[in-house]
Amino acid sequence: xxxxxxxxxVVLVAGLLVSGCVSTGKFKKMEEGKNQEITALKQEKTxxxxxxxxxxxxxxxxxxxxxxxxxxxxxxxQEKASLSANSQQTQKQYEELVKGLSKEVEKxxxxxxxxxxxLSVDLAEQIFFDSGKATxxxxxxxxxxKVGDALKGYENKIIRVVGHTDNVPxxxxxxxTFPSNWDLSVARATNVVRYLQEVxxxxxxxxxxxxxxxxxxxxNDTPAGRQKNRRxxxxxxxxxxxxxxTRTSN
Numbered sequence: 001x002x003x004x005x006x007x008x009x010v011v012l013v014a015g016l017l018v019s020g021c022v023s024t025g026k027f028k029k030m031e032e033g034k035n036q037e038i039t040a041l042k043q044e045k046t047x048x049x050x051x052x053x054x055x056x057x058x059x060x061x062x063x064x065x066x067x068x069x070x071x072x073x074x075x076x077x078q079e080k081a082s083l084s085a086n087s088q089q090t091q092k093q094y095e096e097l098v099k100g101l102s103k104e105v106e107k108x109x110x111x112x113x114x115x116x117x118x119l120s121v122d123l124a125e126q127i128f129f130d131s132g133k134a135t136x137x138x139x140x141x142x143x144x145x146k147v148g149d150a151l152k153g154y155e156n157k158i159i160r161v162v163g164h165t166d167n168v169p170x171x172x173x174x175x176x177t178f179p180s181n182w183d184l185s186v187a188r189a190t191n192v193v194r195y196l197q198e199v200x201x202x203x204x205x206x207x208x209x210x211x212x213x214x215x216x217x218x219x220n221d222t223p224a225g226r227q228k229n230r231r232x233x234x235x236x237x238x239x240x241x242x243x244x245x246t247r248t249s250n
Contacts, residue, residue: 100150135191144199148200158206160235160237189210
């Protein structure tokens with residue numbers, strides 16, 4: 001473009017000089033005008049090149065954003081598929097557990113519950129322990145053995161055994177052995193874990209804990225409510241979840 005303008009000027013000047021019709025002052029003004037036009041065109045070219053560079057940068061940024069969104073979408077799809085598979089597995093395990101313990105469930109000796117990726121077996125306290133005591137009763141051992149046999153197959157689960165009580169204080173005559181409901185609930189959970197180990201459940205997969213009266217499932221204002229609160233809860237937790245909880249607590 002610049003060469004073309006310069007060539008045009010030269011031709012024009014040559015023609016004017018030949019004709020002798022243009023003065024030196026007028027020629028200079030014409031030359032200045034053309035130079036200004038050339039400068040303006042150069043600036044416009046520079047501006048366009050800058051705009052082009054900015055647009056290319058925006059294009060690159062958008063392409064990177066699209067690629068990142070595609071990776072995120074792929075990750076979400078994989079997570080969704082994993083959650084769906086885990087949910088189906090948990091449902092299948094729940095059904096198998098209920099089927100294996102159906103007679104005990106029908107008798108009201110225990111309940112099997114499902115919470116998302118967790119399974120829970122609630123054992124009625126009166127079947128397993130005498131009031132204020134932590135020694136397993138013979139009838140309770142029979143039921144607990146069947147529970148243990150059902151739990152052996154869940155190799156990908158951590159078995160958390162939790163003792164619960166109502167809010168009635170331990171009788172004075174028993175306080176030398178169990179000063180509080182904390183002690184009683186922990187002792188009961190520990191004895192359940194020990195018996196499950198005896199019937200073949202790997203000890204490294206079990207955890208014993210006590211919650212005393214501080215995690216009720218019913219009101220302690222009635223005998224029926226207190227009876228529901230006196231229970232042993234066996235929870236089946238994913239190993240990954242337990243590991244995450246351990247890392248968080250540390």
